[in-house]
Amino acid sequence: MKKQRTTQQRKVIEEICFSSTCPLSIDDIESRGKEILATLNRVTVYRNLNRMVDAGELTRFSHPEKGTLYEQANRPHHHHFFCKTCEATFELPGCGLSLKKQTPAGFIVEGHEVFLNGVCAACAS
């Protein structure tokens, strides 16, 4: 692991990622970052996010509808809900999955992801 330097860009990107309560896309992070630091470059966002994923600070996953998303790595086990009306992604605490019921004999399950979709409380009312 190389020694890291604290740059303005890195501070902005880390602040955005660590303060968000839901997964963010590259576009989210880039546009929010540019509000704070107008010269922020998309490539720099990519590089910093990749570094943070490698360092175990962020988790990257691919959402079926929203593409690549990033979230903090230290969150408790949870899944995601995508609202097709406002297109926001929410974090759902806990897990409604019964692994034993799902798994055929001989298969070893090491991990899983669940994506729910529908309409969120705000959009439904």
Add this chain to the structure above:
Amino acid sequence: MKKQRTTQQRKVIEEICFSSTCPLSIDDIESRGKEILATLNRVTVYRNLNRMVDAGELTRFSHPEKGTLYEQANRPHHHHFFCKTCEATFELPGCGLSLKKQTPAGFIVEGHEVFLNGVCAACAS
């Protein structure tokens, strides 16, 4: 809906998709198709798959590790298991998800996807 013509390419692509017991990637379909019809072009595969998705014959979904996959649309409800050893994708019948437990008040769940990963029976033994 336009009138469709029955071409060699389309027959090959449909045969591959409709006879597979697990989801296929573009690469899978292209390489299997080229074994039957060597001149088959990747663009033609894309176009036919898109047409079949639009026609409701296939479902396209994005797997977190394998990227875009295609499967028959008329299959009963199921989820997918990805083996990290042989990198195959298996279809798991049924559903181990308890939606009520998972859903916060006010959210309306319309659909869901579950991806399991681990080691399949063949690779585990």
Add this chain to the structure above:
DNA sequence: GTCGTTGCAAAGCCTTTGCAGGGAA
């Protein structure tokens, strides 16, 4: 002959890489 389809080339996204200049330590 008509017109849906194909194959090739090219273009569009998303993401990564090369490189020179800039800035943190």
Add this chain to the structure above:
DNA sequence: TTCCCTGCAAAGGCTTTGCAACGAC
């Protein structure tokens, strides 16, 4: 001063589009 980091440009992968030729009907 050192050398990590950034920004720009360019390159790679995946997918779509434009266009002329082909082929099903």
